[in-house]
Amino acid sequence: MKYTALIMAGGKGERFWPKSRKNMPKQFLSLTNDGRTMIQLTVERIKDLVSFEDIYISTNKDYKKLVMEQLPQIPEENILCEPVGRNTAPCIGLGAVHISNKYDDAIMIVLPSDHLITYNAMFINTLKDAIDVASEDGALLTIGIMPDYPETGYGYIKFQPEKVNKRAFAVEKFVEKPDREKAREYLDSEQYLWNSGMFIWKISSILNNFKKHLPNMYNGLMNIKDSLGCENEDFVLEKEFRNFESESIDYGILEKAENIYVVSGTFGWDDVGSWLAVERINSPNEFGNVIKGNIITVDTKSSIIQGTDKLIAAVGLRDLIVVDTDDAILICAKDSAGDIKKVLENLKICNRNEYI
Amino acid sequence: MKYTALIMAGGKGERFWPKSRKNMPKQFLSLTNDGRTMIQLTVERIKDLVSFEDIYISTNKDYKKLVMEQLPQIPEENILCEPVGRNTAPCIGLGAVHISNKYDDAIMIVLPSDHLITYNAMFINTLKDAIDVASEDGALLTIGIMPDYPETGYGYIKFQPEKVNKRAFAVEKFVEKPDREKAREYLDSEQYLWNSGMFIWKISSILNNFKKHLPNMYNGLMNIKDSLGCENEDFVLEKEFRNFESESIDYGILEKAENIYVVSGTFGWDDVGSWLAVERINSPNEFGNVIKGNIITVDTKSSIIQGTDKLIAAVGLRDLIVVDTDDAILICAKDSAGDIKKVLENLKICNRNEYI
Numbered sequence: 001m002k003y004t005a006l007i008m009a010g011g012k013g014e015r016f017w018p019k020s021r022k023n024m025p026k027q028f029l030s031l032t033n034d035g036r037t038m039i040q041l042t043v044e045r046i047k048d049l050v051s052f053e054d055i056y057i058s059t060n061k062d063y064k065k066l067v068m069e070q071l072p073q074i075p076e077e078n079i080l081c082e083p084v085g086r087n088t089a090p091c092i093g094l095g096a097v098h099i100s101n102k103y104d105d106a107i108m109i110v111l112p113s114d115h116l117i118t119y120n121a122m123f124i125n126t127l128k129d130a131i132d133v134a135s136e137d138g139a140l141l142t143i144g145i146m147p148d149y150p151e152t153g154y155g156y157i158k159f160q161p162e163k164v165n166k167r168a169f170a171v172e173k174f175v176e177k178p179d180r181e182k183a184r185e186y187l188d189s190e191q192y193l194w195n196s197g198m199f200i201w202k203i204s205s206i207l208n209n210f211k212k213h214l215p216n217m218y219n220g221l222m223n224i225k226d227s228l229g230c231e232n233e234d235f236v237l238e239k240e241f242r243n244f245e246s247e248s249i250d251y252g253i254l255e256k257a258e259n260i261y262v263v264s265g266t267f268g269w270d271d272v273g274s275w276l277a278v279e280r281i282n283s284p285n286e287f288g289n290v291i292k293g294n295i296i297t298v299d300t301k302s303s304i305i306q307g308t309d310k311l312i313a314a315v316g317l318r319d320l321i322v323v324d325t326d327d328a329i330l331i332c333a334k335d336s337a338g339d340i341k342k343v344l345e346n347l348k349i350c351n352r353n354e355y356i
Numbered sequence: 357m358k359y360t361a362l363i364m365a366g367g368k369g370e371r372f373w374p375k376s377r378k379n380m381p382k383q384f385l386s387l388t389n390d391g392r393t394m395i396q397l398t399v400e401r402i403k404d405l406v407s408f409e410d411i412y413i414s415t416n417k418d419y420k421k422l423v424m425e426q427l428p429q430i431p432e433e434n435i436l437c438e439p440v441g442r443n444t445a446p447c448i449g450l451g452a453v454h455i456s457n458k459y460d461d462a463i464m465i466v467l468p469s470d471h472l473i474t475y476n477a478m479f480i481n482t483l484k485d486a487i488d489v490a491s492e493d494g495a496l497l498t499i500g501i502m503p504d505y506p507e508t509g510y511g512y513i514k515f516q517p518e519k520v521n522k523r524a525f526a527v528e529k530f531v532e533k534p535d536r537e538k539a540r541e542y543l544d545s546e547q548y549l550w551n552s553g554m555f556i557w558k559i560s561s562i563l564n565n566f567k568k569h570l571p572n573m574y575n576g577l578m579n580i581k582d583s584l585g586c587e588n589e590d591f592v593l594e595k596e597f598r599n600f601e602s603e604s605i606d607y608g609i610l611e612k613a614e615n616i617y618v619v620s621g622t623f624g625w626d627d628v629g630s631w632l633a634v635e636r637i638n639s640p641n642e643f644g645n646v647i648k649g650n651i652i653t654v655d656t657k658s659s660i661i662q663g664t665d666k667l668i669a670a671v672g673l674r675d676l677i678v679v680d681t682d683d684a685i686l687i688c689a690k691d692s693a694g695d696i697k698k699v700l701e702n703l704k705i706c707n708r709n710e711y712i
Binding site: 339342343 | 373666668683688692693698702
């Protein structure tokens with residue numbers, strides 16, 4: 001059976017401001033020393049498993065040009081533009097419809113475009129294990145990440161250690177982002193994994209689940225499928241998408257479906273959720289600083305400083321994030337990284353769209 | 357008797373980097389919301405007491421153009437360029453020589469070009485009191501600032517409360533920058549004033565003291581005087597200046613001379629010694645921030661942020677100095693303001709002269 005992939009690249013990711021902007025979200029940025037952007041790394045990572053003509057990118061029309069520039073090897077017809085963002089269920093449904101129009105059935109690997117993975121070979125092995133189970137009729141596979149600390153920013157997957165299907169465990173339930181105490185319990189229990197947002201299933205399996213759990217959406221998706229290649233394709237897509245409820249695949253299907261399995265992975269995964277991740281994904285220097293650009297530090301420790309050609313002199317700093325771009329500088333205490341969105345709110349209120 | 361003034365503007369002031377540069381030292385910067393530069397404010401302050409043609413500016417040839425641009429009302433022949441920096445004694449001697457070439461005798465007011473004064477009327481009154489005493493033969497007047505806290509960065513003047521000449525007290529001694537404990541003692545004793553580096557005397561009084569305490573320098577100065585207006589003027593100036601020992605007026609003359617008096621002033625004086633002064637000389641906002649430029653703050657307190665048109669977003673900051681210029685940004689903990697010079701040392705070592 002063919003292996004296909006849907007890479008989800010419609011996110012706006014405000015947490016990397018001022019580097020990320022409305023017209024340049026995180027997935028199109030390079031945040032490692034590698035030089036390649038996150039979406040380029042995502043494609044690179046699976047290219048031995050899935051051929052370019054079977055890799056689909058779901059995004060929106062604002063980012064289509066960026067996708068084509070950064071991924072010239074992906075056929076233009078594989079770039080799926082959602083007319084409007086309706087969360088992951090319609091996004092994945094649209095991908096499944098396009099793939100089902102091409103192949104009778106196929107393995108579909110769903111991947112976020114803005115996560116980082118350190119150990120690609122281990123990641124591919126994990127995917128292969130998942131594909132093995134997903135090849136069974138009706139099985140829906142998720143990738144769970146072995147947690148190493150009680151993170152409160154991720155959703156968790158509780159698995160049933162006794163119910164094993166090859167290398168996959170049956171999923172007991174999905175749980176929302178926990179508080180500190182709960183996260184600690186989850187970690188100690190050794191029965192919870194981080195929900196990576198990566199899924200593997202057959203097209204037939206996921207479409208059957210759409211039919212069962214989201215029947216209205218399924219009908220809309222089938223209308224879209226029928227219109228593919230027809231004159232009214234864009235019109236139908238627009239009409240159906242606007243009618244879809246905003247729904248995540250987790251809540252809309254996975255939490256209700258049977259035969260959900262999780263394969264646990266340990267391949268150096270990071271969702272790169274904020275500037276703080278830069279410290280995890282790059283090696284800090286002897287002073288604990290992660291520095292890129294034209295920078296002089298004096299007695300500066302545990303700081304992230306990302307600049308351009310412009311000289312940045314950092315004197316006596318601790319635990320600070322400094323990001324300089326051509327038109328804006330962010331200076332932010334690490335503890336306050338969550339407040340970067342307030343800068344964006346302020347800019348929106350003041351209608352200073354050039355900075356958003 | 358004519359009132360004349362010498363404004364000393366040869367300083368390089370590295371402590372306001374990156375705004376101050378080798379070719380743009382502090383005295384030529386505007387550090388208040390007023391918009392005028394420090395040297396412009398200095399001239400403005402005394403213009404009712406001393407006419408422009410009697411105001412002399414001592415500087416060096418690198419800054420002559422800046423002086424002429426910023427002070428077009430000062431005659432070019434009053435801009436005295438020291439061939440080489442030899443501290444304040446030769447600088448003041450050169451001014452005295454020029455004035456003595458113009459007037460038989462005159463009152464000479466010596467002022468730094470890079471201090472700020474809030475209450476000009478009170479300052480002028482203090483100067484008038486000093487001039488009154490300085491009109492007596494041989495009297496050398498200094499202006500002492502009533503200290504309001506145990507500053508360790510200034511020199512102090514000890515006065516003798518019982519020895520009063522009009523509104524001036526006899527100076528007992530000059531003392532170097534004290535440590536914290538000594539500074540506290542000085543403050544508590546109520547017999548010490550901050551040495552402001554402002555002096556008032558008759559030309560005849562100061563030249564007599566040069567003759568007595570710095571006879572070699574006096575001879576050199578007389579050679580310079582004799583050459584004024586002659587073909588060899590520049591040659592003699594260069595030759596004599598290079599031969600001068602580097603000597604401060606405080607150490608070279610004031611600490612040895614008799615008839616030294618101090619008039620105490622309370623006119624909102626600030627030597628603007630570092631970026632920290634910006635907070636004293638401007639009114640912090642309700643969060644304790646002093647902000648200038650295109651700036652958004654979120655949960656930021658007690659910080660100094662000076663920018664340009666470029667957006668600066670400050671998030672969760674405390675006690676930080678941020679200064680953005682066209683080619684360099686300084687981000688410095690207030691406690692580490694003294695380490696800004698290390699940035700300059702680093703730049704010098706790396707021969708990155710464009711930033712110095």
